[in-house]
Amino acid sequence: MKLAILGSGFIARFYADALVAQRRKDAITMVYSRTEANAKKFANDYNVPGYTTNMKECITHANIDAVIIALSNDLHLESVLACAEAGKHVLCTKPLGRNSQEALQMLEAVEKANVTGGYLEDLCYTPKFLKSLSAIKNGNIGEVIWAKSRETHPGPHSNWFWDKEKSGGGAMVDLGCHCVEISRNFIGKNIKPIEVMCWADTRVHPIDAEDNAIGLVKYENGAIGQFEVSWSFRGGMDLRDEVMGTEGTIWVNNFLRTGFDMFTSGKSNSYVAEKAESNTGWLFPVGDEMNELGYNHMFTDMFEAIENKRQPHESFYDGYIVNAILDAAYLSAATKRWEPVVITDWRGIAAKKETKQMTDYDKDFYLIKEETLPSGEKKFIIKNKKTGSIEVR
Numbered sequence: 001m002k003l004a005i006l007g008s009g010f011i012a013r014f015y016a017d018a019l020v021a022q023r024r025k026d027a028i029t030m031v032y033s034r035t036e037a038n039a040k041k042f043a044n045d046y047n048v049p050g051y052t053t054n055m056k057e058c059i060t061h062a063n064i065d066a067v068i069i070a071l072s073n074d075l076h077l078e079s080v081l082a083c084a085e086a087g088k089h090v091l092c093t094k095p096l097g098r099n100s101q102e103a104l105q106m107l108e109a110v111e112k113a114n115v116t117g118g119y120l121e122d123l124c125y126t127p128k129f130l131k132s133l134s135a136i137k138n139g140n141i142g143e144v145i146w147a148k149s150r151e152t153h154p155g156p157h158s159n160w161f162w163d164k165e166k167s168g169g170g171a172m173v174d175l176g177c178h179c180v181e182i183s184r185n186f187i188g189k190n191i192k193p194i195e196v197m198c199w200a201d202t203r204v205h206p207i208d209a210e211d212n213a214i215g216l217v218k219y220e221n222g223a224i225g226q227f228e229v230s231w232s233f234r235g236g237m238d239l240r241d242e243v244m245g246t247e248g249t250i251w252v253n254n255f256l257r258t259g260f261d262m263f264t265s266g267k268s269n270s271y272v273a274e275k276a277e278s279n280t281g282w283l284f285p286v287g288d289e290m291n292e293l294g295y296n297h298m299f300t301d302m303f304e305a306i307e308n309k310r311q312p313h314e315s316f317y318d319g320y321i322v323n324a325i326l327d328a329a330y331l332s333a334a335t336k337r338w339e340p341v342v343i344t345d346w347r348g349i350a351a352k353k354e355t356k357q358m359t360d361y362d363k364d365f366y367l368i369k370e371e372t373l374p375s376g377e378k379k380f381i382i383k384n385k386k387t388g389s390i391e392v393r
């Protein structure tokens with residue numbers, strides 16, 4: 001696959017690092033950046049044969065099969081529409097839009113042009129995520145009741161993120177988009193998100209948007225997705241997920257305290273890991289950041305999807321649903337009420353909230369709970385099927 005990258009900033013470099021880290025048959029052949037110096041430096045750093053400061057020229061170049069969009073959020077719509085118009089497959093970073101209206105326009109444009117629209121949601125491709133998801137799909141933890149995802153760090157690295165007009169919001173649209181999609185995968189992408197309750201506030205930074213937020217996303221089958229985001233968390237980047245099922249539990253820690261601790265007196269001044277706040281004392285490096293953040297598996301899925309004319313596991317449709325959930329979260333933060341998730345084009349199933357099958361203790365009682373006490377004694381809490389009285393045996 002011959003690839004163009006639009007943008008030469010933080011995520012463009014992560015993507016390029018992932019694309020050149022292992023021997024791949026896919027190559028970046030063109031880069032677009034606003035300034036010639038940045039375009040040229042990126043091209044030199046990654047052995048990219050072509051560079052330009054003209055976005056349209058980059059997208060329409062004959063030697064390009066797919067375009068990777070690594071631009072600030074305010075430029076996703078314009079650049080995706082240009083790719084669709086040029087008939088190029090397009091892989092866009094997160095969040096797809098600043099809101100669901102933008103995301104829907106992008107979805108409709110790629111579908112009309114019959115090109116692949118891949119949503120570059122890397123955290124849904126980390127090795128730990130992929131293993132968790134397959135465990136859930138294999139029934140290892142039963143039915144998912146609650147899926148929580150947290151992303152917190154001390155705040156982003158470029159000015160445009162902090163400008164609500166350009167970014168579409170604060171920590172919620174920036175980090176919450178990851179968390180929402182992680183929980184949605186665990187609960188089941190074909191289950192409809194129906195409403196959201198959210199708290200968001202600006203606690204620390206002098207900005208208009210929220211720098212801290214927590215939200216609950218209710219799904220049609222009764223499951224709850226929870227997101228926790230912050231741009232004022234101290235101590236690095238905290239990426240953790242928890243899934244509670246009727247038959248099991250999954251805890252995933254993607255970044256800090258993952259079993260790789262290092263102490264240094266600080267004589268060397270080197271990079272530790274994304275958003276690390278210190279490079280002295282006890283540190284939590286990450287073994288292979290590109291792989292552990294999911295970039296490698298993500299690009300493999302995207303390119304295979306294009307080649308095999310199938311949808312990638314994370315598509316523009318997923319990006320649209322994430323934006324629709326976040327729109328409801330913003331509304332709920334303002335109204336302080338549960339707000340409906342407005343999806344104009346639902347492609348999943350119509351699920352019902354299931355009533356759980358009761359476990360019999362005997363013919364007259366249901367079993368609620370059994371527990372072995374420190375004394376070794378076994379206790380059964382039971383419910384009378386006729387009277388409903390709760391008793392112990």
Ligand SMILES: NC(=O)c1ccc[n+]([C@@H]2O[C@H](COP(=O)([O-])OP(=O)(O)OC[C@H]3O[C@@H](n4cnc5c(N)ncnc54)[C@H](O)[C@@H]3O)[C@@H](O)[C@H]2O)c1
Nearest residue numbers: 007008009010011012034070071072073093094095122158
């Ligand atoms: N884990 C992830 O998936 C992840 C991580 C970080 C950022 N992102 C996303 O990647 C995108 C870029 O973020 P970043 O961290 O690389 O930011 P960045 O500021 O480092 O880079 C932004 C790029 O956009 C270009 N740009 C900005 N304004 C422009 C304009 N008006 N015209 C032309 N080019 C312009 C900049 O020159 C730069 O090349 C955002 O959508 C962000 O949400 C994703």
